[in-house]
Amino acid sequence: MSGLARRMTSSKLFSSLLALFVILLFNVFLNPGFLSITIVNGHLFGQLIDILNRSVPVMILAIGMTLVIATGGTDLSCGALLALAGAVSISLIRGSSTILNADTAMPFPAVIVITLAVTGLCGLWNGFLVAKLGIQPIVATLIFMTAGRGMAQLITGARNLTTNYAPYSVIGQGWLLLLPVPIFIAAGVFLIVWYFARRTAFGLFVEAVGVNPSAARYSGINSGLVIMIVYTVSGLCAGVSGLIYASGIMCADANNAGLNYELDAILATVLGGTSMTGGRFYLGGSVIGALIIMALTKSIYAFDVAPESALVVKAFVVVIVVLIQSPFFKARLASSRVRRGPGEIKNSGAGEAS
Amino acid sequence: MEGAHDIPREDILLEASGIDKIFPGVHALKRVNFTLRRGEVHSLMGENGAGKSTLVKCLTGVYGIDGGIIKYLGREIRPESPQHAISIGISSVYQEVNLCPNLSVAENIFAGRQPMRGPFVDWRSLEERAGKVLERFDISIDVRRSLDSYSIAIQQMIAIARALDISARVLILDEPTSSLDKLEVEKLFRIVRSLRDDGMGIIFITHFLDQVYEISDRITVLRNGELVGSYRTEDLPKIDLVTKMVGKDFDELSSVSRVRAGEARDVIISLEEVSAYQSVENVSLEMRRGEVLGFAGLLGSGRTETANLMFGIEHNSSGAIKLRGTAVKLSSPKDAIRNRIAFCPEDRKRDGVIGELSVRENIVLALQARLGIFKYRTLRQQNELADRYIKLLGIATPDAEKKLGDLSGGNQQKVILARWLATEPEVMLLDEPTRGIDVGAKAEIMKLTLDLCREGMAIAFISSELDEIVRISNRVIVMRDRTKIGEMEEDGLDQESILRAIAGGVAV
Amino acid sequence: MKKKFSVDLKYIPAISAIVLFFIAYAIGGALYGDRGFLRLRTFTSIFTDNAYLGVSAVGMTLVIISGGIDLSVGSVAALSTMLIAWGTEVLGVDSAVMILLVLLTGTLLGFLMGILIDKFSVPPFISTLIGMFLARGLCFIISIQSITINDPFFRSLGRWKIKLPQNSYINLSVIIYAATLIAGIVIMQRTRFGRGIYAFGGNRQSATLMGLPTSRIQIGIYTFNGFCSALSGILFALYMFSGYGRHLYGMELDVISSVVIGGTLLTGGVGYPIGSLFGIMIYSVILKFISFNGSLSSWWTKIAVGVLLLFFIVMQRVTVVLANRNKRQLRQKTQGRTAP
Secondary structure (H helix, E strand, O other): OOHHHHHHHHHHHHHHHHHHHHHHHHHHHHOHHHHOEEEEOOEEEEHHHHHHHHOHHHHHHHHHHHHHHHOOOOOOOHHHHHHHHHHHHHHHHHOOOOOOOOOOOOOHHHHHHHHHHHHHHHHHHHHHHHHOOOOOHHHHHHHHHHHHHHHHHHHHOOOOEEOOOHHHHHHHHOEEOOEEHHHHHHHHHHHHHHHHHHOOOHHHHHHHHHHOHHHHHHOOOOHHHHHHHHHHHHHHHHHHHHHHHHHHHOEEOOOOOOOOHHHHHHHHHHHOOOOOOOOOOOHHHHHHHHHHHHHHHHHHHHOOOOHHHHHHHHHHHHHHHHHHHOHHHHHHHHHHHHHHOHHHHHHHHHHHHO | OOOHHHOOHHHEEEEEEEEEEEEOOEEEEEEEEEEEEOOEEEEEEOOOOOOHHHHHHHHOOOOOOOEEEEEEOOEEEOOOOHHHHHHHOEEEEOOOOOOOOOOEHHHHHHOOOOOEEOOEEOHHHHHHHHHHHHHOOOOOOOOOOEHHHOOHHHHHHHHHHHHHHOOOOEEEEEOOOOOOOHHHHHHHHHHHHHHHHOOOEEEEEOOOHHHHHHHOOEEEEEEOOEEEEEEEHHHOOHHHHHHHHHOOHHHHHHOOOOOOOOOOOOEEEEEEEEEEOOOEEEEEEEEEOOEEEEEEOOOOOOHHHHHHHHOOOOOOOEEEEEEOOEEEOOOOHHHHHHOOEEEEOOOHHHHOOOOOOEHHHHHHHHHHHHHOOOOOOOHHHHHHHHHHHHHHHOOOOOOOOOEHHHOOHHHHHHHHHHHHHOOOOOEEEEEOOOOOOOHHHHHHHHHHHHHHHHOOOEEEEEOOOHHHHHHHOOEEEEEEOOEEEEEEEHHHOOHHHHHHHHHHOOOO | OHHHHHHHHOOHHHHHHHHHHHHHHHHHHHHHHHHOOOOHHHHHHHHHHHHHHHHHHHHHHHHHHOOOOOOOHHHHHHHHHHHHHHHHHHHOOOHHHHHHHHHHHHHHHHHHHHHHHHHOOOOHHHHHHHHHHHHHHHHHHHOOOOEEOOOHHHHHHHHOEEEEOOOEEEEHHHHHHHHHHHHHHHHHHHOHHHHHHHHHHHOHHHHHHOOOOHHHHHHHHHHHHHHHHHHHHHHHHHHHOEEOOOOOOOHHHHHHHHHHHOOOOOOOOOOOHHHHHHHHHHHHHHHHHHHHHOOOOOHHHHHHHHHHHHHHHHHHHHHHHHHHHHHHHHHHHHHHHHOO
């Protein structure tokens, strides 16, 4: 019965959905107008839309991160690559980069393609270090986490490059059919990655590599290729996210763009039910995880404190979620289950002897 | 058979009674009783999966027990961790060397109880004492070197030295001799005897029968997690011991006999004078359709390595691998699978089972890997495939979505087989397919092998159990010291001649 | 011969860090000797400017040798600056008492993270991420603004220095760093705890089966590192005379990089506190290069650190591969002999 798997998946999503729901409820409690959505100039406005919109950069990073974590890895570089994407795109648009030496501004589609190619290549490099040289993921991606921002600053000349090129602003600030454009981009990224992961065999391969790389190899899976692909996807996601981020402020801020976003992305993934040790992954869960983080931040804003204080609440929420997922509590749960149903064990024992 | 009541109370060092241990899906120990006396070497015997290691791990606190009591010197104990067990007086040495490769030899012997001068480790006396301890073993090495600069045999001796140095009254040796040569074993036994004479109780686990009879005073036999009995060594002839270990095994296996090969057996895969660096030397062989080719030889003889070569895991440095007459290069398992070769690896847990994934996914995996990322089998197709093989192989699982890790060893092995059958292979390489699974499943897997053979598959059957090889094979390749030393046809097959070939290197 | 080689292998990363430092220093001398690169003052400023990093690196070395990671160090140090400032300036607590309280707080935070890692099997990465969020968030709950420390005793501690020739000096931070480093070396070389950390990082399962108190060791490591983070924060406060929630953003990255460059294997089991000293020195020599050059921007630091990391990580990887190859040869030799 495949229903069992579906039930388990849904229960994974259920706990993160529940967490999101509780936080939203809390927000309603703080601010009764929280749920209200109004239409102004054919655009939807409201706190919920705002949460959705603002969580997009981390959400897209988390989608890429989910695949990486599923292979048992981590990508620490995506925050820095996000900044790099902003730097590359804006300096290409301005045609004034200190390093790219592009005197004339490029056609806009070319800007996007080049930006994504740069971050995709950086991701590929991460994947190469992990898959071919066998370097631990945290270490391998640490390199770009450090150097990525340096490269971004190299490109922007350590200034905050700004632009007012209108088509660029659409990515992060535009509206389409009542909703902000970033939401559509996030939906698009999610659908593409989801399709790739769940409607091809790729997801199965990722999970197999994440659980037991050796057995995956013996089964004929090219684990090296799988690993390189997931890091490249993560790099691409960082690129998309970086375009949205930079377009939102129309500025390439190599120092602060996406600072600590990699941590939020990892967190969103873990909150969404994907285990840090690799294996089963839940793309939908990661999206919800990103929403949880943003909703949490929102509810802190309701108090009159520094936005950074949200970190304390974040810490507590993460502790609770992580503890629930920890083997310690799982073992408690499992042992109570064993006590409840010894019949199952007897059954499989009997099957063995048959 | 004798019970605990025959023994004077004060002689009993360790007494475990009614021990139960349950893992998800497996009842690993069923009310097992075990008694260890002062000044005896007590062998714990049983086939793989009989529960020996589990019992030992319960005694040393690696696992908690689900039932029963353990008494040490008449008082009930509940070892919570190896550390706790050691502090009680139970130390152990495991088959795999459980030491820290990055520490020096001396430190490995004394880690956790280094001689101190004030608050600091006294390195000089540490090294002196380490040297003295090893003298007892006639080993003179530089104790300041890190452990990983010495061979496994020496590391094993160091592990034992460590266990001995603790003032333990119970010493558990779990397969300590499997990587030692004859001289080293003798050395070890001398030490074990002197410890016994000092009043220590020693639990000894090995699969070498001769060693059991050489060293032990008593023998306890386990089978399928149940106690068969405890015996004085002199009361238990070897043949009885084997019978008790194997149990009804004999009857089950007796129904297994090889398939009479038909006439036209065309060669599917052949090795021609294949050598691989540090792996095998100059191996030639042919595998034919509808035939089981047995591989006999000890661990490290090159039998697994030969299979690895045919599956693209290792690569030949010279010679040729030919598939249906044409030379091929198998650079990865993927290549091999594409050429309709399948491989059930020896270390099922490490190289086969993907425990967190479902039975369905595990079955589909190799086929899907061959098809590639984009030719995705839909969930329905996957379910059909899984259900078919669950039925065909009699896999005992509530449904196809059960995590493979939760099934018993035998059922896991069947799932791995199903994974390969789904790719419709022409060559099936089975490396120790019956290891660590219970007796019933063993017979089933062997029967299945024969069915596949009947259907025209070429099968390589690698096993340490000569009995199995003799029963099932049409031809047997004997390997020793990384090379093929002989080939036997089914007519002349018997265990004795294979054994002689392995042991003596007599040309066959 | 081969055996000797395999023993030496584990020293290679640390030795190359030391060599690299001297090379970098010599190049600096050759390029900017005329501008005072080789003056004693430049050399001592390596330590006076970076003592706080060094203290944290000692603790981080222990963590990484054990095979773990600690992301919380920057935030805990920032919290320490904040607590000191808040305690002395706003609450009016005696600064000596406050220093003790801060050290206690850091130690406690480290202990809690250790509990989370050990008792609840939450990966170090996540556990210390939680610590990072918590400490950083607490800073801003205390105050959003930067608080200047005017406490006379604290200021006098920060100003205290031993004058050396050529207008150079050593201050209290350097002495505290030296003491911490020596403590780190002694712990790792001469105590059961330290040796246990090596065992733990070498093979955790073995360490457990050998009966080492792995739980206590693991919790101890993070507790010690919590203490180091707090101490590091105090040194930073002595340097800046202020407490601020935005202090030391990203410090964990600098510290981890320095430790790795100093030859500690991120896979655990191998590393030396003295190596991390050289990691820190390399890091600060890069900073010096940039400041002496004048035309290079500070972001070159990041790229240089990234390149160095890559170099050291690949080198470590090669070392491990070589060591494994030696081991495999040994194993095969043994197996060859076992045939009865």
